[in-house]
Amino acid sequence: MSDKTLKDLAEQMRGIDIAMLSTITEGGYIAGRPMSNNGEVDYDGTSYYFTDGDTRTVSDIRREPKVALAFQGKDAFSLAVEGQASLSQDKGEMQAHWTPDLDRWFRQGIDTPGLTMITVVAERAHYWAGQDEGEVTL
Template sequence: MSEKKLADLSKQMAAIDIAMLSTHTKSGEIAGRPMSNNGEVDYDGTSYYFTYEDANTVGEIEADPKVSLAFMGQKGFSVAVEGKAKLSRDKAEMKEHWSKDLDKWFKDGIDTPDIVMIQVDATRVHYWDGEDGGEIKL
Protein backbone atom coordinates (compact mmCIF):
# COMPACT_ATOMS: atom_id res chain seq x y z
CA MET A 1 0.00 0.00 0.00
CA SER A 2 1.50 3.30 -1.07
CA GLU A 3 0.82 6.63 0.57
CA LYS A 4 -0.64 8.95 -2.03
CA LYS A 5 -0.80 12.65 -1.40
CA LEU A 6 -3.79 14.82 -2.20
CA ALA A 7 -1.87 16.32 -5.15
CA ASP A 8 -1.47 12.82 -6.64
CA LEU A 9 -5.20 12.18 -6.38
CA SER A 10 -5.98 15.60 -7.84
CA LYS A 11 -4.18 14.75 -11.09
CA GLN A 12 -6.15 11.53 -11.49
CA MET A 13 -9.47 13.10 -10.44
CA ALA A 14 -9.14 15.77 -13.17
CA ALA A 15 -10.02 13.09 -15.75
CA ILE A 16 -13.32 12.28 -14.01
CA ASP A 17 -16.25 14.22 -15.44
CA ILE A 18 -19.01 13.40 -12.94
CA ALA A 19 -19.07 13.03 -9.15
CA MET A 20 -21.95 11.56 -7.17
CA LEU A 21 -22.99 13.86 -4.31
CA SER A 22 -24.90 12.10 -1.53
CA THR A 23 -26.94 13.81 1.19
CA HIS A 24 -29.33 12.69 3.93
CA THR A 25 -33.06 13.10 3.33
CA LYS A 26 -35.52 14.28 5.98
CA SER A 27 -36.56 10.67 6.61
CA GLY A 28 -32.97 9.46 6.95
CA GLU A 29 -32.38 7.85 3.58
CA ILE A 30 -29.32 8.63 1.51
CA ALA A 31 -29.98 10.50 -1.72
CA GLY A 32 -27.38 10.66 -4.47
CA ARG A 33 -27.21 12.73 -7.61
CA PRO A 34 -24.58 13.33 -10.31
CA MET A 35 -22.75 16.64 -10.27
CA SER A 36 -20.30 18.01 -12.82
CA ASN A 37 -16.68 17.72 -11.68
CA ASN A 38 -14.52 20.58 -12.94
CA GLY A 39 -11.34 18.87 -14.12
CA GLU A 40 -9.62 22.22 -14.64
CA VAL A 41 -9.45 22.75 -10.88
CA ASP A 42 -6.70 21.16 -8.77
CA TYR A 43 -8.46 19.24 -6.01
CA ASP A 44 -7.27 20.47 -2.62
CA GLY A 45 -9.96 18.90 -0.44
CA THR A 46 -12.66 21.42 -1.35
CA SER A 47 -15.14 20.91 -4.20
CA TYR A 48 -17.67 23.32 -5.68
CA TYR A 49 -20.93 22.46 -7.42
CA PHE A 50 -23.91 24.47 -8.60
CA THR A 51 -27.62 23.78 -8.33
CA TYR A 52 -30.96 25.55 -8.07
CA GLU A 53 -32.52 26.87 -4.86
CA ASP A 54 -35.54 24.55 -5.17
CA ALA A 55 -33.44 21.37 -5.54
CA ASN A 56 -33.88 18.81 -2.76
CA THR A 57 -30.11 18.97 -2.33
CA VAL A 58 -30.31 22.47 -0.86
CA GLY A 59 -32.84 21.62 1.85
CA GLU A 60 -31.03 18.39 2.68
CA ILE A 61 -27.71 20.21 3.18
CA GLU A 62 -29.41 22.86 5.31
CA ALA A 63 -30.82 20.11 7.54
CA ASP A 64 -27.63 17.99 7.68
CA PRO A 65 -24.40 19.27 6.12
CA LYS A 66 -22.62 15.88 6.28
CA VAL A 67 -22.25 14.67 2.70
CA SER A 68 -20.20 12.30 0.60
CA LEU A 69 -18.77 12.43 -2.89
CA ALA A 70 -17.91 9.45 -5.08
CA PHE A 71 -15.60 9.59 -8.10
CA MET A 72 -15.13 6.63 -10.48
CA GLY A 73 -12.21 6.78 -12.86
CA GLN A 74 -10.44 4.46 -15.28
CA LYS A 75 -8.74 1.14 -14.50
CA GLY A 76 -10.07 0.69 -10.98
CA PHE A 77 -9.34 4.23 -9.76
CA SER A 78 -12.00 5.57 -7.40
CA VAL A 79 -12.28 8.10 -4.61
CA ALA A 80 -14.78 8.42 -1.77
CA VAL A 81 -14.91 11.73 0.08
CA GLU A 82 -16.60 12.42 3.41
CA GLY A 83 -17.14 16.07 4.21
CA LYS A 84 -19.29 18.97 5.25
CA ALA A 85 -21.22 21.05 2.76
CA LYS A 86 -22.15 24.69 2.93
CA LEU A 87 -24.28 26.76 0.61
CA SER A 88 -23.48 30.11 -0.91
CA ARG A 89 -25.66 32.52 -2.80
CA ASP A 90 -22.87 35.10 -3.07
CA LYS A 91 -22.26 35.96 -6.74
CA ALA A 92 -18.63 37.01 -6.13
CA GLU A 93 -17.85 33.62 -4.57
CA MET A 94 -19.63 31.85 -7.41
CA LYS A 95 -17.60 33.75 -9.99
CA GLU A 96 -14.36 32.48 -8.41
CA HIS A 97 -15.44 28.87 -9.06
CA TRP A 98 -17.35 29.20 -12.32
CA SER A 99 -16.26 27.51 -15.53
CA LYS A 100 -17.75 27.95 -19.00
CA ASP A 101 -18.83 24.27 -19.03
CA LEU A 102 -21.54 25.20 -16.54
CA ASP A 103 -23.25 27.49 -19.05
CA LYS A 104 -25.03 24.47 -20.56
CA TRP A 105 -26.96 23.99 -17.29
CA PHE A 106 -27.22 27.63 -16.20
CA LYS A 107 -27.95 29.76 -19.27
CA ASP A 108 -27.37 33.10 -17.52
CA GLY A 109 -24.20 31.96 -15.76
CA ILE A 110 -23.95 33.15 -12.16
CA ASP A 111 -26.84 35.53 -12.91
CA THR A 112 -29.19 32.59 -13.43
CA PRO A 113 -32.15 33.10 -11.07
CA ASP A 114 -32.11 30.98 -7.91
CA ILE A 115 -28.62 29.55 -8.45
CA VAL A 116 -26.82 28.18 -5.38
CA MET A 117 -23.21 27.08 -4.99
CA ILE A 118 -22.43 24.02 -2.89
CA GLN A 119 -19.01 23.91 -1.26
CA VAL A 120 -17.88 20.54 0.08
CA ASP A 121 -14.93 20.59 2.49
CA ALA A 122 -13.50 17.08 2.82
CA THR A 123 -12.68 15.59 6.20
CA ARG A 124 -11.59 12.17 4.91
CA VAL A 125 -10.63 10.96 1.45
CA HIS A 126 -10.47 7.25 0.68
CA TYR A 127 -8.93 6.09 -2.58
CA TRP A 128 -8.47 2.88 -4.52
CA ASP A 129 -6.15 2.59 -7.48
CA GLY A 130 -6.19 -0.96 -8.73
CA GLU A 131 -4.94 -3.01 -5.79
CA ASP A 132 -3.53 0.06 -4.04
CA GLY A 133 -5.68 2.00 -1.59
CA GLY A 134 -5.47 4.36 1.31
CA GLU A 135 -6.95 7.22 3.26
CA ILE A 136 -6.08 10.87 3.66
CA LYS A 137 -7.46 12.69 6.69
CA LEU A 138 -7.87 16.42 6.31
Protein backbone atom coordinates in the same frame (compact mmCIF):
# COMPACT_ATOMS: atom_id res chain seq x y z
CA MET B 1 -2.00 0.33 2.09
CA SER B 2 -0.44 3.01 -0.03
CA ASP B 3 0.63 6.50 0.95
CA LYS B 4 -0.74 8.72 -1.80
CA THR B 5 -0.90 12.42 -1.10
CA LEU B 6 -3.74 14.81 -1.80
CA LYS B 7 -1.72 16.08 -4.77
CA ASP B 8 -1.53 12.51 -6.15
CA LEU B 9 -5.31 12.13 -5.82
CA ALA B 10 -5.91 15.52 -7.46
CA GLU B 11 -3.92 14.42 -10.50
CA GLN B 12 -5.98 11.23 -10.85
CA MET B 13 -9.23 13.20 -10.45
CA ARG B 14 -8.34 15.58 -13.27
CA GLY B 15 -10.12 13.56 -15.96
CA ILE B 16 -13.28 12.78 -14.00
CA ASP B 17 -16.27 14.73 -15.32
CA ILE B 18 -19.03 13.65 -12.92
CA ALA B 19 -19.07 13.16 -9.14
CA MET B 20 -21.90 11.58 -7.18
CA LEU B 21 -22.96 13.86 -4.32
CA SER B 22 -24.86 12.08 -1.52
CA THR B 23 -26.86 13.82 1.17
CA ILE B 24 -28.95 12.64 4.10
CA THR B 25 -32.67 13.20 3.51
CA GLU B 26 -35.28 14.35 5.99
CA GLY B 27 -36.32 10.72 6.45
CA GLY B 28 -32.74 9.63 7.17
CA TYR B 29 -32.20 8.00 3.78
CA ILE B 30 -29.20 8.64 1.55
CA ALA B 31 -29.91 10.48 -1.69
CA GLY B 32 -27.28 10.63 -4.43
CA ARG B 33 -27.18 12.65 -7.60
CA PRO B 34 -24.58 13.33 -10.30
CA MET B 35 -22.87 16.71 -10.20
CA SER B 36 -20.45 18.20 -12.70
CA ASN B 37 -16.89 17.92 -11.41
CA ASN B 38 -14.61 20.51 -12.98
CA GLY B 39 -11.60 18.41 -13.92
CA GLU B 40 -9.60 21.52 -14.82
CA VAL B 41 -9.40 22.65 -11.19
CA ASP B 42 -6.55 21.53 -8.94
CA TYR B 43 -8.31 19.66 -6.14
CA ASP B 44 -7.16 20.85 -2.73
CA GLY B 45 -9.78 19.10 -0.60
CA THR B 46 -12.56 21.56 -1.40
CA SER B 47 -15.08 20.99 -4.20
CA TYR B 48 -17.60 23.40 -5.72
CA TYR B 49 -20.89 22.47 -7.38
CA PHE B 50 -23.80 24.51 -8.69
CA THR B 51 -27.51 23.79 -8.43
CA ASP B 52 -30.91 25.46 -8.26
CA GLY B 53 -31.72 26.77 -4.80
CA ASP B 54 -35.05 24.97 -4.53
CA THR B 55 -33.71 21.43 -4.93
CA ARG B 56 -33.82 18.64 -2.37
CA THR B 57 -30.03 18.73 -2.43
CA VAL B 58 -30.08 22.24 -0.96
CA SER B 59 -32.75 21.46 1.63
CA ASP B 60 -30.87 18.31 2.68
CA ILE B 61 -27.63 20.28 3.16
CA ARG B 62 -29.39 23.03 5.14
CA ARG B 63 -30.67 20.40 7.55
CA GLU B 64 -27.59 18.11 7.62
CA PRO B 65 -24.34 19.40 6.09
CA LYS B 66 -22.46 16.06 6.28
CA VAL B 67 -22.16 14.76 2.70
CA ALA B 68 -20.27 12.22 0.63
CA LEU B 69 -18.74 12.43 -2.83
CA ALA B 70 -17.89 9.47 -5.07
CA PHE B 71 -15.58 9.63 -8.07
CA GLN B 72 -14.86 6.89 -10.62
CA GLY B 73 -11.89 7.37 -12.93
CA LYS B 74 -9.67 5.49 -15.35
CA ASP B 75 -7.64 2.41 -14.57
CA ALA B 76 -9.88 1.24 -11.70
CA PHE B 77 -9.38 4.49 -9.73
CA SER B 78 -12.18 5.25 -7.25
CA LEU B 79 -12.38 7.88 -4.56
CA ALA B 80 -14.88 8.25 -1.70
CA VAL B 81 -14.86 11.59 0.12
CA GLU B 82 -16.61 12.54 3.36
CA GLY B 83 -17.01 16.20 4.16
CA GLN B 84 -19.05 19.16 5.28
CA ALA B 85 -21.12 21.14 2.79
CA SER B 86 -22.11 24.78 2.86
CA LEU B 87 -24.32 26.86 0.57
CA SER B 88 -23.79 30.28 -0.97
CA GLN B 89 -25.63 32.56 -3.35
CA ASP B 90 -22.90 35.21 -3.26
CA LYS B 91 -22.14 36.12 -6.87
CA GLY B 92 -18.52 37.00 -6.12
CA GLU B 93 -17.88 33.59 -4.58
CA MET B 94 -19.68 31.85 -7.43
CA GLN B 95 -17.75 33.79 -10.09
CA ALA B 96 -14.46 32.62 -8.57
CA HIS B 97 -15.46 28.98 -9.23
CA TRP B 98 -17.55 29.33 -12.40
CA THR B 99 -16.39 27.66 -15.59
CA PRO B 100 -17.87 28.18 -19.07
CA ASP B 101 -19.08 24.55 -19.34
CA LEU B 102 -21.66 25.35 -16.61
CA ASP B 103 -23.45 27.69 -19.02
CA ARG B 104 -25.17 24.70 -20.64
CA TRP B 105 -27.08 24.06 -17.37
CA PHE B 106 -27.42 27.67 -16.21
CA ARG B 107 -28.05 29.79 -19.31
CA GLN B 108 -27.87 33.10 -17.40
CA GLY B 109 -24.57 32.17 -15.75
CA ILE B 110 -24.16 33.41 -12.19
CA ASP B 111 -27.21 35.63 -12.77
CA THR B 112 -29.47 32.56 -13.00
CA PRO B 113 -32.30 33.11 -10.50
CA GLY B 114 -31.92 30.87 -7.44
CA LEU B 115 -28.45 29.67 -8.42
CA THR B 116 -26.70 28.17 -5.40
CA MET B 117 -23.10 27.06 -5.00
CA ILE B 118 -22.40 24.03 -2.85
CA THR B 119 -18.96 23.97 -1.27
CA VAL B 120 -17.77 20.63 0.09
CA VAL B 121 -14.76 20.70 2.42
CA ALA B 122 -13.35 17.19 2.64
CA GLU B 123 -12.52 15.65 5.99
CA ARG B 124 -11.25 12.32 4.72
CA ALA B 125 -10.81 10.58 1.38
CA HIS B 126 -10.47 6.85 0.76
CA TYR B 127 -9.11 5.75 -2.60
CA TRP B 128 -8.71 2.54 -4.55
CA ALA B 129 -6.46 2.20 -7.58
CA GLY B 130 -6.32 -1.41 -8.67
CA GLN B 131 -4.54 -3.27 -5.87
CA ASP B 132 -3.51 0.01 -4.24
CA GLU B 133 -5.74 1.62 -1.61
CA GLY B 134 -5.41 4.11 1.19
CA GLU B 135 -6.87 7.03 3.04
CA VAL B 136 -6.01 10.71 3.22
CA THR B 137 -7.20 12.66 6.25
CA LEU B 138 -7.63 16.35 5.58
